[in-house]
Amino acid sequence: xxxxxxxxxxxxxxxxxxxxxxxxxxxxxxxxxxxxxxxxxxxxxxxxxxxxxxxxxxxxxxxxxxxxxxxxxxxxxxxxxxxxxxxxxxxxxxxxxxxxxxxxx
Numbered sequence: 001x002x003x004x005x006x007x008x009x010x011x012x013x014x015x016x017x018x019x020x021x022x023x024x025x026x027x028x029x030x031x032x033x034x035x036x037x038x039x040x041x042x043x044x045x046x047x048x049x050x051x052x053x054x055x056x057x058x059x060x061x062x063x064x065x066x067x068x069x070x071x072x073x074x075x076x077x078x079x080x081x082x083x084x085x086x087x088x089x090x091x092x093x094x095x096x097x098x099x100x101x102x103x104x105x
Contacts, residue, residue: 027072032080033088038063043080051080058082 034045040063043051053059054074059067059082070084 027074027081029083030071030073032069032071032073033067034069035066036062036064043067043069051078054079054081059085062087 032043032045032051034043036043036059040056040059041053043053043059045051051073059069062085066088068086068088069080069082071080071082073080
């Protein structure tokens with residue numbers, strides 16, 4: 001009876017240990033919005049934090065763009081491992097200039 005009780009208490013700990021990425025302690029999968037640096041090695045999130053990208057080849061060709069990253073967050077080393085990338089549409093703002101020739105008749 002005691003052994004069954006012990007197994008019941010140990011099973012959640014074993015399951016939690018299996019959810020983490022091997023070799024990456026305390027890794028948490030999250031989605032981040034922000035801008036990729038020009039060199040493609042840093043990601044500046046919308047909330048102001050910058051993260052070092054552990055696999056910059058995953059975001060190659062996206063330097064300077066607004067992105068949504070699905071990534072594994074490793075808070076201890078302040079790094080992210082990119083799992084998926086989505087380029088966000090940049091907002092275009094058009095403004096009218098009253099001195100423009102289109103407004104003169």
